[in-house]
Amino acid sequence: MCGIVGYIGNRRAVPILLDGLKKLEYRGYDSAGVAVIEKEKLYLNRSVGKLHMLEGRINGNDHQARIGIGHTRWATHGRPSDSNSHPHTDCTGKIAVVHNGIIENFLELKEWLEAEGHVFQSETDTEVLPHLVEHYLKDDLLSAVEKMVARVRGSYATVVLSEDHPDTLVAVRKDNPLIIGVGEGEYFFASDIPAIINYTKKVMVLADGEIAVMTTQGIRVYKDGIPVDKKIDIIDWDTKAAEKGGYPHFMIKEINEQPRALRDTLTGRIAPDYSGVELKEVNLTDDEIKRIQKIAIVACGTAYHAGIVGKYVMEKILRIPVEVDIASEFRYRDPLIDENTLTVIISQSGETADTLAALREAKNRGARVVAITNVVGSSIAREADDVVYTWAGPEIAVASTKAYITQLIGVYILTMYLAKSLDMIPKEDMENILRHLYRLPNQAQEILDNLSGQLNEIAEVFKKWEDAFFVGRGLDYAVALEGSLKLKEISYVHAEAYAAGELKHGTLALIVDNIPVIALSTQPDVFEKTLSNIREIKARGAYVIGVTFEGDTELKKSVDQVIYLPQTLPLLAPVLTVVPLQMLSYYASVHRGCDVDQPRNLAKSVTVE
Ligand code: M6R
Numbered sequence: 001m002c003g004i005v006g007y008i009g010n011r012r013a014v015p016i017l018l019d020g021l022k023k024l025e026y027r028g029y030d031s032a033g034v035a036v037i038e039k040e041k042l043y044l045n046r047s048v049g050k051l052h053m054l055e056g057r058i059n060g061n062d063h064q065a066r067i068g069i070g071h072t073r074w075a076t077h078g079r080p081s082d083s084n085s086h087p088h089t090d091c092t093g094k095i096a097v098v099h100n101g102i103i104e105n106f107l108e109l110k111e112w113l114e115a116e117g118h119v120f121q122s123e124t125d126t127e128v129l130p131h132l133v134e135h136y137l138k139d140d141l142l143s144a145v146e147k148m149v150a151r152v153r154g155s156y157a158t159v160v161l162s163e164d165h166p167d168t169l170v171a172v173r174k175d176n177p178l179i180i181g182v183g184e185g186e187y188f189f190a191s192d193i194p195a196i197i198n199y200t201k202k203v204m205v206l207a208d209g210e211i212a213v214m215t216t217q218g219i220r221v222y223k224d225g226i227p228v229d230k231k232i233d234i235i236d237w238d239t240k241a242a243e244k245g246g247y248p249h250f251m252i253k254e255i256n257e258q259p260r261a262l263r264d265t266l267t268g269r270i271a272p273d274y275s276g277v278e279l280k281e282v283n284l285t286d287d288e289i290k291r292i293q294k295i296a297i298v299a300c301g302t303a304y305h306a307g308i309v310g311k312y313v314m315e316k317i318l319r320i321p322v323e324v325d326i327a328s329e330f331r332y333r334d335p336l337i338d339e340n341t342l343t344v345i346i347s348q349s350g351e352t353a354d355t356l357a358a359l360r361e362a363k364n365r366g367a368r369v370v371a372i373t374n375v376v377g378s379s380i381a382r383e384a385d386d387v388v389y390t391w392a393g394p395e396i397a398v399a400s401t402k403a404y405i406t407q408l409i410g411v412y413i414l415t416m417y418l419a420k421s422l423d424m425i426p427k428e429d430m431e432n433i434l435r436h437l438y439r440l441p442n443q444a445q446e447i448l449d450n451l452s453g454q455l456n457e458i459a460e461v462f463k464k465w466e467d468a469f470f471v472g473r474g475l476d477y478a479v480a481l482e483g484s485l486k487l488k489e490i491s492y493v494h495a496e497a498y499a500a501g502e503l504k505h506g507t508l509a510l511i512v513d514n515i516p517v518i519a520l521s522t523q524p525d526v527f528e529k530t531l532s533n534i535r536e537i538k539a540r541g542a543y544v545i546g547v548t549f550e551g552d553t554e555l556k557k558s559v560d561q562v563i564y565l566p567q568t569l570p571l572l573a574p575v576l577t578v579v580p581l582q583m584l585s586y587y588a589s590v591h592r593g594c595d596v597d598q599p600r601n602l603a604k605s606v607t608v609e
Pocket of ligand 1: 489
């Protein structure tokens with residue numbers, strides 16, 4: 001999604017804005033721009049394409065400005081083009097605005113503004129914003145922005161710059177993230193921490209409806225006209241966390257960080273005697289837990305796939321019915337949720353628009369909401385009743401890897417927490433599961449150390465194949481869904497995941513000679529059944545890559561290649577099974593020459609519907 005950066009201080013603004021935009025590239029974009037004020041005049045530079053195109057335009061125009069705003073745009077209203085790029089300006093060219101989100105009533109506002117004599121230059125919804133500020137601006141920029149906000153419906157994080165107010169930035173947000181970086185005599189606005197972490201670790205998170213006015217003298221924040229006392233958070237990331245650290249891509253760096261991420265997510269959560277788990281930010285009482293009649297898991301994309309694992313795990317252990325929903329469906333389907341439903345919201349970013357709306361829908365219906373999220377202070381973390389943080393660290397590659405694997409840990413530890421209160425798990429089973437959970441980081445490391453050569457070679461098959469299938473039963477099916485999404489999104493290979501028993505109800509017609517099929521077979525209770533399905537596939541000529549635990553003597557007889565995983569409990573297998581699938585997709589993407597970290601058309605954080 002779009003990225004915003006703003007700067008005011010004593011350093012040159014343009015290099016800081018460009019550097020910040022580079023750090024936000026992971027969010028996905030198709031054009032970029034900056035606006036600065038220099039010697040009381042506003043200058044605008046915009047370009048379709050990647051940031052180097054914008055840099056090319058700025059070159060030779062060496063601005064000394066100390067204030068400015070920058071933007072990377074992911075097209076929603078109007079195609080990617082120079083004129084649709086942000087910042088957008090008013091009729092006079094003196095007011096510039098950057099915006100993330102969608103202005104839902106832009107057509108009616110545009111008609112009204114045109115009738116008032118305003119002339120529009122772009123096809124975007126955003127352009128109504130500078131014209132509204134122009135319309136309302138008398139002396140005070142803050143009051144003009146407040147009036148602008150009163151007219152718009154939709155979602156926005158927006159920063160306004162005005163030539164007539166050359167030492168002021170005004171920003172406001174609703175349903176889109178915006179943070180403020182506090183430096184020594186300098187301040188920053190940004191959509192995400194990586195954009196400013198090189199300059200300051202002091203951050204304020206702007207909340208919905210808050211409006212911030214920033215000058216070199218300081219920051220004031222208001223809500224409904226009343227000053228708000230904002231708390232400063234200190235970011236404890238080291239700047240390296242948001243850099244590639246010697247890896248060719250963020251994705252492979254993040255895949256390799258998984259043992260560490262698993263360890264961090266487990267640390268402090270498992271009792272030293274393996275008798276249970278501790279979740280500090282979950283405050284459900286035993287009585288509240290006993291009243292739960294249904295669990296609703298809601299998420300999007302990869303997080304939704306973690307939710308499907310959650311359904312299998314929770315139903316098996318808690319014996320409570322679990323529904324898993326895609327957030328964009330849940331929010332509009334009048335879900336059967338009430339005060340006896342525990343809603344579990346899963347989101348890496350904590351800002352996904354549909355997931356946030358689903359959270360609110362569940363709360364409106366009286367449900368208790370537990371969020372499993374990676375971003376502290378995100379909208380979802382703030383609005384949920386309880387939070388299970390996943391300590392994956394910043395995930396920059398669009399393709400989610402370490403976030404998914406730690407979401408799985410979130411699901412397991414939440415299940416164990418509920419199971420203990422409900423008395424649904426014998427002491428020795430609890431101990432066994434927790435002991436095995438504890439071993440997973442080292443086992444994930446073993447996979448990374450031992451399998452990359454084999455997976456790199458197997459991935460060569462995708463140099464010539466445009467289609468692939470992933471099959472499995474039970475928890476393997478849940479992981480197959482994630483494996484196929486990974487392959488699709490970063491290598492553009494058309495991949496389908498099927499419950500192994502379902503293939504013969506239509507899809508088997510697509511199995512032809514040598515087509516790659518990745519067959520997951522880690523679940524002993526359905527091993528024989530899956531093996532029969534694999535033989536059916538093999539009999540139709542497919543090139544089958546099996547995935548199972550070390551010690552197998554059967555699967556290898558029926559497939560072309562086997563990927564062996566270290567032994568764990570079948571219940572925990574998804575945490576290990578997904579690792580080779582992520583690596584396979586990564587290598588396939590590299591072999592096919594794709595843009596691994598920023599796949600076409602995709603954005604990291606989907607903050608619009
Ligand atoms: O930030 P979220 O976890 O809410 O994001 C949800 C999806 O957009 C995300 O998981 C997406 O599917 C992944 N980037 C795919 O790898």
